[in-house]
Amino acid sequence: xxxxxxxxxxxxxxxxxxxxxxxxxxxxxxxxxxxxxxxxxxxxxxxxxxxxxxxxxxxxxxxxxxxxxxxxxxxxxxxxxxxxxxxxxxxxxxxxxxxxxxxxxxxxxxxxxxxxxxxxxxxxxxxxxxxxxxxxxxxxxxxxxxxxxxxxxxxxxxxxxxxxxxxxxxxxxxxxxxxxxxxxxxxxxxxxxxxxxxxxxxx
Amino acid sequence: xxxxxxxxxxxxxxxxxxxxxxxxxxxxxxxxxxxxxxxxxxxxxxxxxxxxxxxxxxxxxxxxxxxxxxxxxxxxxxxxxxx
Numbered sequence: 001x002x003x004x005x006x007x008x009x010x011x012x013x014x015x016x017x018x019x020x021x022x023x024x025x026x027x028x029x030x031x032x033x034x035x036x037x038x039x040x041x042x043x044x045x046x047x048x049x050x051x052x053x054x055x056x057x058x059x060x061x062x063x064x065x066x067x068x069x070x071x072x073x074x075x076x077x078x079x080x081x082x083x084x085x086x087x088x089x090x091x092x093x094x095x096x097x098x099x100x101x102x103x104x105x106x107x108x109x110x111x112x113x114x115x116x117x118x119x120x121x122x123x124x125x126x127x128x129x130x131x132x133x134x135x136x137x138x139x140x141x142x143x144x145x146x147x148x149x150x151x152x153x154x155x156x157x158x159x160x161x162x163x164x165x166x167x168x169x170x171x172x173x174x175x176x177x178x179x180x181x182x183x184x185x186x187x188x189x190x191x192x193x194x195x196x197x198x199x200x201x202x203x
Numbered sequence: 204x205x206x207x208x209x210x211x212x213x214x215x216x217x218x219x220x221x222x223x224x225x226x227x228x229x230x231x232x233x234x235x236x237x238x239x240x241x242x243x244x245x246x247x248x249x250x251x252x253x254x255x256x257x258x259x260x261x262x263x264x265x266x267x268x269x270x271x272x273x274x275x276x277x278x279x280x281x282x283x284x285x286x
Contacts, residue, residue, distance in 0.1 A: 006263045007216055008279045056230040064223070074280035168224070175231035
């Protein structure tokens with residue numbers, strides 16, 4: 001169960017709407033390395049994850065990603081306020097607009113709708129943790145590319161915060177991997193899956 | 204949203220972020236006493252700021268209020284602010 005907090009994790013206050021920026025940043029809402037995939041990935045992987053520390057890390061990071069989804073949605077909402085049809089056409093936002101107006105819809109910048117095929121939940125803790133380490137770097141890469149394309153300081157401020165969190169999460173997943181690896185039998189590395197092979201002793 | 208509400212909200216966001224990041228850190232560093240003490244300090248600050256904010260501007264969570272006081276603006280994505 002979750003309890004909503006009526007606040008963003010970090011302020012989003014964008015003075016100047018810009019549909020082109022909205023279209024680019026939408027990829028972090030519903031794109032291949034976006035926040036929706038991140039939260040679904042971690043919150044789904046929890047169920048087969050052994051070890052209390054790892055269950056905690058997945059719950060907490062999965063929860064924080066939902067907060068990031070809300071921040072990215074807020075950025076898109078604020079960037080698409082009060083636009084005229086001329087501005088929408090000029091920014092190349094018309095292809096999005098015709099289906100979604102200025103509603104926030106989970107799709108990539110190129111318009112591919114969100115799909116669960118972006119994520120994995122393997123039921124194997126080492127496969128999952130490596131997926132998560134990669135996912136944090138891929139999200140960091142997307143934020144880096146957004147910062148290469150966007151020059152509005154109001155937008156960049158929030159994007160820089162989100163980028164920094166990817167690095168913190170990468171660090172936490174690295175610690176999770178170390179905790180899990182330390183609990184393997186050194187003569188039995190990867191020979192069994194502690195998420196599934198219950199009969200095996202974990203140490 | 205008034206400048207005052209905006210300032211208070213940003214203080215709460217900052218303090219809650221500190222609480223959250225220390226909470227996450229303690230998942231993998233459960234014996235770090237310095238982090239635990241720091242977490243308690245920020246939790247106390249958050250309780251004081253939240254009580255003051257909610258008494259003036261309305262609930263921040265469903266458990267502290269319902270109905271019109273809960274649904275009234277601004278919602279987080281609307282806090283564009285001219286302050």
